[in-house]
Amino acid sequence: MITSADILKALSTVEDPDLKRDLVTLNMIKDVKVEPKKVSFTVVLTTPACPLKEKIRQDCEDAVEKVTGPDVDIYILMTSSVTTLRDNAPLLPGVKNIIAIASGKGGVGKSTVTSNLAVALAQTGAKVGLIDADIYGPSIPVMFNCEHEQPMVKQVNGKNIIIPIEQYNVKLISIGFLAPPDSAVVWRGPMASSALKQFFSDADWGELDYLLIDLPPGTSDIHLTMVQTVPVTGAVIVTTPQKVALADANKGMAMFKQPQINVPILGVVENMAYFTPEELPDNKYYIFGKDGGKNLSEKHNVPFLGQIPLVQSIRESGDSGLPAAMKEGPTAEAFKDLAKTLARQIAIRNAQKPTLVTDVK
């Protein structure tokens, strides 16, 4: 007679190819049921759009069939729960992963990449939040077509709590909401830092799989405030391929490695990697140089997350407030692939620490 223990033993031979450990050790197998002529169980993947889903399912079926033989039906339910390392976070207890999006230079497309990553992650079924902390040019409200909106405030135990605006299934708060769009507010370091702290402590984020933070370009007080206020899962570096941008991206990466910051780098995104005319997508013109971001990631031995081409429609989508990832075609696909690769790197990162938590309540 086959038991649940036999099934778990069989599944402990199946490895998650990314996380390099077996599914039972990773706590990914739930609800094992053994009935006459039927075995069922659930596999809880670590990202909603796991590219290895089909392979893992097949490996599970093969492993279990070796124990049961061919006459037993095997039912496998594939679900997902984004992992976290934060089992004891006093601020933002419902937020599983905080991801900083940074660049060395301004204008390399950091906000464009952040907004598209946010909607592409949300499209996979993940719960996503976005804080626009770019004091020099808070462009997220325009990119999400909500620049004239104001987040509501509610009172909880006598405290004012900001309710993030929700657009395209992303909850967002921007430092731009604190000043009228046409005003020339000069954010002093302490003012900006206290605004960011408020976005963490006095906002109703609820449960999120990923909270993205669009940082100002370069290095600033904001970066320090962020790491001193919340545990950051990792940073994504956005760069364009030319030498002057790479030199600054290099500095940005060095900053995250400093002992007082110490945030792991999840990878590099190469934006404006090549120019492509919309009507001739196979024509690629490397106007800013080729593979600069890729080479940078190799130099620092961090993952390369992907290339985004320079395409007119990406700029138009940003200006019109409907991120390119929400449309169809190769440009949207590039952002969707980027989001999947990032989610995968976050899962890999989380699996490297022993205290993996699969659910936060």
Ligand SMILES: Nc1ncnc2c1ncn2[C@@H]1O[C@H](COP(=O)(O)OP(=O)(O)OP(=O)(O)O)[C@@H](O)[C@H]1O
């Ligand atoms: N891949 C791309 N193709 C076409 N246009 C792009 C692309 N990436 C960004 N842009 C455009 O370049 C401009 C600058 O982008 P964005 O505001 O995202 O940069 P940034 O790095 O966030 O700037 P900063 O942080 O200095 O405010 C925007 O008009 C945006 O639409």
